[in-house]
Amino acid sequence: MGDFRMPSLGADMETGTIVEWRVKPGDTVQRGDIIAVVDTEKSTIEVEVFEDGVIGELLAEPGQEMPVGALLAHIVPAGSSAPAPPPAEPAPAPARPAGEGGFVRASPLARRTAAAQGSELQAVAGTGPGGAVRAADLDLHAEPAVAPAAPVPAAAPAAPRGAEDRQAAMRHAVGALMATSKREIPHYYLATTVDMRAAMAWLSELNAKRPVAERLLPACLLLKATALAAREFPSMNGFWDNGFQPSAPVHIGVAISLRGGGLVAPAIHDADRMELRELMISLRDLVGRARAGVLRSSEMSDPTITVTNLGEQGVEEVFGVIYPPQVALVGFGTIVERPWAEAGMVGARPVVRATLAADHRVSDGHEGARFLATIARLLQAPEAL
Amino acid sequence: MTNDDGRALLVELLHRIAPEADLAEVDPDAPMQEALDLDSMDYLNLLTALSEETGIDVPEQDYPKLSTANGFAAYVASASVSAPARDAAGLVTFDPG
Numbered sequence: 001m002g003d004f005r006m007p008s009l010g011a012d013m014e015t016g017t018i019v020e021w022r023v024k025p026g027d028t029v030q031r032g033d034i035i036a037v038v039d040t041e042k043s044t045i046e047v048e049v050f051e052d053g054v055i056g057e058l059l060a061e062p063g064q065e066m067p068v069g070a071l072l073a074h075i076v077p078a079g080s081s082a083p084a085p086p087p088a089e090p091a092p093a094p095a096r097p098a099g100e101g102g103f104v105r106a107s108p109l110a111r112r113t114a115a116a117q118g119s120e121l122q123a124v125a126g127t128g129p130g131g132a133v134r135a136a137d138l139d140l141h142a143e144p145a146v147a148p149a150a151p152v153p154a155a156a157p158a159a160p161r162g163a164e165d166r167q168a169a170m171r172h173a174v175g176a177l178m179a180t181s182k183r184e185i186p187h188y189y190l191a192t193t194v195d196m197r198a199a200m201a202w203l204s205e206l207n208a209k210r211p212v213a214e215r216l217l218p219a220c221l222l223l224k225a226t227a228l229a230a231r232e233f234p235s236m237n238g239f240w241d242n243g244f245q246p247s248a249p250v251h252i253g254v255a256i257s258l259r260g261g262g263l264v265a266p267a268i269h270d271a272d273r274m275e276l277r278e279l280m281i282s283l284r285d286l287v288g289r290a291r292a293g294v295l296r297s298s299e300m301s302d303p304t305i306t307v308t309n310l311g312e313q314g315v316e317e318v319f320g321v322i323y324p325p326q327v328a329l330v331g332f333g334t335i336v337e338r339p340w341a342e343a344g345m346v347g348a349r350p351v352v353r354a355t356l357a358a359d360h361r362v363s364d365g366h367e368g369a370r371f372l373a374t375i376a377r378l379l380q381a382p383e384a385l
Numbered sequence: 386m387t388n389d390d391g392r393a394l395l396v397e398l399l400h401r402i403a404p405e406a407d408l409a410e411v412d413p414d415a416p417m418q419e420a421l422d423l424d425s426m427d428y429l430n431l432l433t434a435l436s437e438e439t440g441i442d443v444p445e446q447d448y449p450k451l452s453t454a455n456g457f458a459a460y461v462a463s464a465s466v467s468a469p470a471r472d473a474a475g476l477v478t479f480d481p482g
Contacts, residue, residue: 204445211442212435212442212443213433213436213437215429215445217425217426217429218425219425219426259403284426288430312424312425
């Protein structure tokens with residue numbers, strides 16, 4: 001209970017290296033505080049702590065490469081007067097709230113490990129948030145007296161990765177993830193053309209009244225419409241792990257290309273509930289930090305659906321690859337002026353091609369088509385976004 | 386502000402937004418966004434930085450005029466004539482005269 005372990009910051013992550021600790025033993029932390037900075041193959045992540053408490057002993061050194069799930073520090077939970085138990089003893093099972101339909105909260109890695117082990121998740125004491133089962137809990141469950149996972153010996157000194165190293169590692173990580181996706185997810189693809197006249201006219205009028213720093217990009221409208229549609233179509237919003245787990249919150253992953261090559265898709269949390277202005281601020285902040293290489297762990301692990309917008313390069317249509325463990329990817333191309341026929345007359349109108357790549361284990365074309373049609377419909381009423 | 390000043394300002398602002406972008410390698414009459422691989426967010430950040438530095442607020446319909454390095458420099462040079470003066474603290478000063 002109250003152990004801080006190397007988090008899984010992406011479906012492809014196997015190890016991480018602590019770059020620096022942001023806390024020391026004796027510090028009081030609150031849920032959401034940054035506890036450490038961790039270097040993964042793809043970027044540097046600020047890792048947030050899940051619970052309030054006091055930091056105990058730090059068990060990993062900066063520069064040490066540790067596997068996901070490895071014990072990094074003890075945290076004494078707030079309100080607890082007893083010292084943290086020694087690591088070899090299994091933690092007492094916390095009360096885990098019953099999920100809907102007997103659903104046990106667990107990390108994707110834990111589910112896979114349990115399936116491989118033949119363990120029942122219900123029987124495992126979970127030490128994650130809300131009693132969720134983590135992969136490391138399965139180790140304790142299987143062998144109660146096991147010692148904490150030994151750190152992987154660092155092959156190189158603690159020097160930060162060079163740019164070329166980082167790029168090669170990034171390429172490898174993205175490649176591995178995309179290969180897994182294509183191998184395991186039966187993708188189906190749909191496309192539609194969305195009339196953007198109302199949206200662009202509304203945006204133009206709004207931006208004319210605002211100074212540069214407060215203007216909205218069309219991307220905000222596209223993201224908000226997708227987020228609202230995802231709320232209405234749960235089969236597009238959630239995670240696959242031996243079965244589909246829909247997500248009530250909508251955390252939109254935004255595919256951001258990194259300078260010098262590479263791609264990350266961190267989340268804007270609860271995008272469906274944000275005002276457009278707030279969404280723009282979040283987007284700007286997220287893009288800035290993604291390119292600076294400093295993102296937060298919750299941004300990496302939480303996206304429930306991703307949007308990719310390649311319109312900047314003049315591409316009209318993108319058929320993307322779903323990011324595991326998500327089950328859908330929405331793509332938008334460039335907003336271009338095209339001939340448009342309506343009521344027997346032809347004119348020119350700004351339009352955008354919206355595409356959907358979706359997991360055929362979770363939804364079928366009919367559902368996907370309705371989802372895309374909903375996004376298109378929402379974009380006809382930009383003032384309501 | 387002259388055109389040269391405008392160009393110098395562009396170089397500085399670009400350095401803040403996209404540090405690896407090298408304006409010297411770009412044809413000054415070619416669209417910057419494509420040549421420097423800037424997206425619309427970068428562009429908006431560039432114009433925001435311009436606004437903070439000079440007080441020049443570019444209306445959306447003028448965006449195409451700033452798409453090339455020469456266009457940007459010329460626009461900024463002519464706009465700065467009518468932009469408000471700022472004192473050392475960056476506050477707008479009013480000339481009662």
